[in-house]
Amino acid sequence: MVIDYVKISVKAGDGGDGAVSFRREKYIAAGGPDGGDGGKGGDVYFKVDSNTSTLLDFKYKKKFKAEDGKRGEGARKIGKSGKALYIPVPKGTIVRDVDKNVVVADLSEDGQEFLIARGGRGGRGNAHFATPTRQVPNFAEQGRKGAQKNLELELKMLADVGLVGFPNVGKSTLISMVSSAKPKIANYHFTTLDPALGVVNPKNGEPFVMADIPGIIEGASEGVGLGIQFLKHVERTRLLLHVLDAAATEGRDPVDDFNMINNELKSYSKILASKKQIVVANKMDVANDEALIKEIEDMCKKNDLKLFKISAATRQGVDELIEYVAEELKSIPKEDIVEVDEMYGIEDELVDQEWNIQTEDRKDGKYYIISGAPIERLMSKVNIFDVESRQYMQKILKQIGVMDKLKEMGISQGDFIEIEGYQLEYSE
Numbered sequence: 369m370v371i372d373y374v375k376i377s378v379k380a381g382d383g384g385d386g387a388v389s390f391r392r393e394k395y396i397a398a399g400g401p402d403g404g405d406g407g408k409g410g411d412v413y414f415k416v417d418s419n420t421s422t423l424l425d426f427k428y429k430k431k432f433k434a435e436d437g438k439r440g441e442g443a444r445k446i447g448k449s450g451k452a453l454y455i456p457v458p459k460g461t462i463v464r465d466v467d468k469n470v471v472v473a474d475l476s477e478d479g480q481e482f483l484i485a486r487g488g489r490g491g492r493g494n495a496h497f498a499t500p501t502r503q504v505p506n507f508a509e510q511g512r513k514g515a516q517k518n519l520e521l522e523l524k525m526l527a528d529v530g531l532v533g534f535p536n537v538g539k540s541t542l543i544s545m546v547s548s549a550k551p552k553i554a555n556y557h558f559t560t561l562d563p564a565l566g567v568v569n570p571k572n573g574e575p576f577v578m579a580d581i582p583g584i585i586e587g588a589s590e591g592v593g594l595g596i597q598f599l600k601h602v603e604r605t606r607l608l609l610h611v612l613d614a615a616a617t618e619g620r621d622p623v624d625d626f627n628m629i630n631n632e633l634k635s636y637s638k639i640l641a642s643k644k645q646i647v648v649a650n651k652m653d654v655a656n657d658e659a660l661i662k663e664i665e666d667m668c669k670k671n672d673l674k675l676f677k678i679s680a681a682t683r684q685g686v687d688e689l690i691e692y693v694a695e696e697l698k699s700i701p702k703e704d705i706v707e708v709d710e711m712y713g714i715e716d717e718l719v720d721q722e723w724n725i726q727t728e729d730r731k732d733g734k735y736y737i738i739s740g741a742p743i744e745r746l747m748s749k750v751n752i753f754d755v756e757s758r759q760y761m762q763k764i765l766k767q768i769g770v771m772d773k774l775k776e777m778g779i780s781q782g783d784f785i786e787i788e789g790y791q792l793e794y795s796e
Contacts, residue, residue: 372523374426375466381409381434381450383488383511386496389442390504401505402444403494407437409487409514410450414463414473416480417456423523425456434485437511440493450487460526460604466518470709476526483713484519488512489720515716527565527579528697530605532633534625537613538650542680543580546690571687573694579605603637606700607644607693614649614677616660622649623663644700646674648689653679714749715767718742725773736779736794737786738770747788761787 384406391400412434435450463473463484473482491509498505531539547566569575581602602608610629612622626647634641647668655661661677668675676692678685723740746764751757765771774785774794785792 372423374423374430374521375519376426376430376432376521377516377518378412378453378455378485379431379433379516380412380485380487380514381436382514383407383409383490384437384439384447384450385510386491386493386508387440387442387445387447388494388506388508391443401494401498401503402442403508404440404442404445404447405493405496406440406490406509406511407447407449408490409437409511410434411452411483411487412485412515413452413454414457414461414475414482414484415454416459416461416475416478418459418478420456420458422458423461423521426521434487434514436514437487437490440490440508444493444495447490449490452487454481457521458523460524462522462524464520464522465712466520468709468712470712471707472709472712474708485515485517486713486716488514512720524604525565525579526577527605528576529568529578529607529609529693530602531578531580531609531611532602532629533611534613534620534629536618537611537625538680539580539611542609542611542648542650542678542686543578545680545683545686547578568690568693570690570694572691573698576694576697602633602640602643605643606702607646607696609648609689609693610645611648611650612664613651614661614664615651615655616657617651617654621663622660623667626667644696646676646689646693646696649675649677650680652677652684653682710749714746715764718746718764718768721745721768723768723770725770725777727777733782733784735784735786735791736774736777738765739788742768743770743787747790752790 386406387403389401389403391402412432432453432455434453437450438447440447457475459476459478461473461475462471463475463482464471473484475482489512491511494505494508496509497507531543533539543566547568566578566580567575568578579602610626612626613620614622616622630641633643647664649655649661649664665675667673674692676685676689678689680686721740721742723738723742726737726739728735728737746761750761752761762771779785779794781794781796783794785794
């Protein structure tokens with residue numbers, strides 16, 4: 369069984385609370401505060417596991433939580449940090465944040481790791497809060513909550529070449545002949561219920577991965593038949609082999625089939641519609657209608673498509689097809705077609721880091737100069753000249769507390785904010 373879409377929730381560990389403690393030594397006034405900090409909560413990561421090929425495990429477990437940080441102790445002992453949680457996923461997994469409706473990760477490399485939820489910072493112990501006027505602080509910070517995310521995981525096969533076409537046109541037979549894949553082959557519709565992958569080793573050129581995509585029919589882009597659950601697998605292929613039944617063994621017109629399939633690809637995705645195709649007229653060993661073959665040839669000429677006439681069952685023309693495909697792949701680069709939100713999670717990353725605001729009176733007005741590691745990190749992601757990017761910057765500054773601090777410091781209309789060398793006029 370192939371499970372290629374699941375919804376799960378993940379929760380990073382909470383930070384441990386800081387400790388309230390006092391030294392119990394003779395001659396130490398009021399004992400002296402020595403409460404240690406709480407430990408950091410464990411982070412949650414996804415990690416590509418080469419031994420996993422489906423999302424089946426997530427069918428039975430949908431909630432994941434990392435370990436919490438431990439509470440601080442006396443003698444300034446820091447609590448133990450929570451253990452990070454690594455969730456194995458198959459290569460080709462796309463991660464989407466349900467609440468924000470954005471794609472946050474494209475896990476397509478062997479061993480790739482992605483931090484999806486940060487553990488909460490441990491609270492500071494009372495040793496941090498002693499001052500000359502407050503020598504006996506009887507309080508400490510609570511640990512911060514770990515990030516919690518509601519996610520969708522979607523598996524898209526990573527193949528170089530995709531076989532598309534109506535059911536029973538011979539795709540399964542073709543992939544079984546040119547690779548080690550062993551799909552179920554029979555003379556009825558939807559024999560292939562799960563996409564099959566096979567590695568093809570041409571005589572010349574690099575090995576490539578071929579995917580046998582289950583039969584696509586009219587209305588597939590709207591969910592008819594096996595529907596879009598398999599159309600999405602075609603998206604990541606670099607080249608399509610459009611397999612036609614040249615013998616019309618089921619009474620369908622292969623040219624009509626070709627047009628219908630391409631309409632479905634176009635309806636589902638512009639990316640699919642633009643992919644290079646090679647037309648494969650299969651079952652030539654039993655094709656007797658010369659007029660029908662001529663129609664296929666004319667269609668390919670009209671659309672400037674390369675045509676191969678083969679018989680997958682007898683291997684007629686198959687080797688020539690594979691060598692041509694291997695040569696074509698040399699000139700088709702692998703593309704990252706998934707748009708990942710590069711700014712995702714930056715607020716989680718920055719919220720616990722230290723920043724500073726200094727004021728300076730200049731000839732043209734009062735300046736509030738914001739600096740620190742999180743500000744540098746934020747500005748490395750921001751295009752200050754883009755309106756949407758500036759809006760995002762303001763959103764993050766608000767989330768990490770900068771805007772509240774500016775108001776607390778008395779910033780007013782017409783004052784200036786300086787961030788990493790850029791000056792912005794403040795407005796309410």
